[in-house]
Amino acid sequence: MSVNVNDADWQKIQELFAKERQWMTAQMQMHIREVNSMFADERKKVRERYKEYDGCYLGYYAQWFFWLFFVLGLVIFGLAIFLILDSHYHWTK
Missing domain, CATH: 1.20.5 (Single alpha-helices involved in coiled-coils or other helix-helix interfaces)
Incomplete structure (x- = not known):
């Protein structure tokens, strides 16, 4: 089975895919930034917890x-x- 798509529609499809890929990339980067900030906050909490025990916890x-x-x-x-x-x-x- 084959489908014939004219050039204008094909170009539109490619643009939609490019926009979707760009949006997904931005969403993933935002999610990765959030996770990294959560890890950084957790590292700070752990560092403070270790300070409570003067480094010998x-x-x-x-x-x-x-x-x-x-x-x-x-x-x-x-x-x-x-x-x-x-x-x-x-x-x-």
Whole structure:
């Protein structure tokens, strides 16, 4: 099947396609600019969040992991001191 289109109509079709392509390109560029500005805002928020922790923010779970072993170490250290004192003084009734 073939379609015959005269030159004036073909030119009009090409112009419409060019306008549509130009409009789509402008819309995509606008969308990309919006997304880039959203990413920039998010980077600023993250930077501010890190500043709250003076640059040593390790994340929620890493902090809990650190505190768990820190407290566990303190308990073991205290227990060792207690056992040393207990063996030295021989608490008797």
